[in-house]
Amino acid sequence: MERLNSKLFVENCYIMKENERLRKKAELLNQENQQLLFQLKQKLSKTKNSNNGSNNDNKSSSASGQS
Incomplete structure (x- = not known):
């Protein structure tokens, strides 16, 4: 019985170490994932901001062309 107990104890220690x-x-x-998510959000934000700027330029030029 004591031998089985010792074997289970060693196995338990191994499992705890692996855990x-x-x-x-x-x-x-998880940290790497958070960093990548942050970088992706930054890129999307920059892309969105640059697209908004381009859209505003296009609206201005098309509006002036229609006058």
Whole structure:
């Protein structure tokens, strides 16, 4: 019985160590994901802003062409 107990204890220690390793990996992946999401939002914001500027220029030039 004690032998089985020792075996289960060692197995439990291994599982806890593996769990901690995976938790750290998940945390790093989450941080990377957050950074990529932030960069994507910045690019989309810049694209949206530059498109709005282009649209305003197009409206001004087409309006002046119609006069």
